Amino acid sequence: MDLQFVVNPDLCIQCGACADDCPLRVIQMESGYPSLNPARVRLCIHCQHCLAVCPTGALSILGFKPEDSLPLPESLPNAQQMIALIKGRRSTRRFLPEPLDPGLIEQMLATIANGPTGKNNRQCLFSVIEDPATMAVFRHELLEGLRRAVAERRLSQGLSYFRHVVSAWDKGRDIIFRNAPHLLIVTVPSTITTPDADSIIAMTYFELLAASMGIGTLWNAMIRWAISTIDIDLYQRLNIPEDHIKSYALLFGRPDVQYHRTVQRDQVMINRVRLV
Known part of the structure; x- marks a missing residue:
């Protein structure tokens, strides 16, 4: 399976975040840099966590480049929104x-x-x-x-x-x-x-x-x-x-109606579980 896994050594800071966050340990650290574990490549689920978690945008996979992704967290709406x-x-x-x-x-x-x-x-x-x-x-x-x-x-x-x-x-x-x-x-x-x-x-x-x-x-x-x-x-x-x-x-x-405020349905059934 060709995952088109590419690491730019000039940008990689050898933090290991991609290997740590890989759900199925497809990525390993080798000589300080991330690489694919040949024994586990077939397990890759194409989640792109490695692409998303790299802090410097040093890693590409599946042909997807970090510069084509939206930057986080500045692109996210705030909690009140x-x-x-x-x-x-x-x-x-x-x-x-x-x-x-x-x-x-x-x-x-x-x-x-x-x-x-x-x-x-x-x-x-x-x-x-x-x-x-x-x-x-x-x-x-x-x-x-x-x-x-x-x-x-x-x-x-x-x-x-x-x-x-x-x-x-x-x-x-x-x-x-x-x-x-x-x-x-x-x-x-x-x-x-x-x-x-x-x-x-x-x-x-x-x-x-x-x-x-x-x-x-x-x-x-x-x-x-x-x-x-x-x-x-x-x-x-x-x-x-x-x-x-x-x-x-x-x-x-498009709606043919406009609502001007939220309703008030904050009543919630909560089962708080404590096992001690």
Whole structure:
């Protein structure tokens, strides 16, 4: 395995931080400088911790150079900004119809691809609807599928409320999609170790990034339940592999509402454990 591991001896201060922080001890210190342990190279999980932890930017790996990374910690938001972001995040149920710029959506997806995954598998598939025409077709096919399920009395007792969804749709109210211009579904192969966690983490990162950009989001389980109810495979229509684990859908777009302050939900259930 060629990891393209390069150390600039003019910048390396021989601190050993890269070797100390390597999760699987792929890096060793040899003659004062970091090098790869041939017996453990195959264990590298491509986490790039060595690239990130080097204080002088002396190390490159996998073709990635330190000068192409954002500098830390000066690029990070401060604690008060993060508190306001988390507390100020709201579920958006009123969207403007105008779509976002595709370049912005691509930037957002590339950013959340940096989120954590089990064993750094990074197998999340981001299925996104960007253009209004596709969103209209998807919305129509799902609602018409629900209409057939209602007419053929195929709704279980737990999903009987979809009758009201169809009725509201006929009256011009979009209860499921809330007129959102975009949809994101994150799926993960069932063969990896942490499929459920990986998809939820990715979508949570997307939600917080969107909030920081003034973009509204809505976690939506109704879409998943509806897809499981209707008589056509909409996951297949979205080119999502059959063996992928599907969780929530996330609606997003510019909100047609503005919130001016955080809510007050600081009441928390804490189990403080002490083992002495």
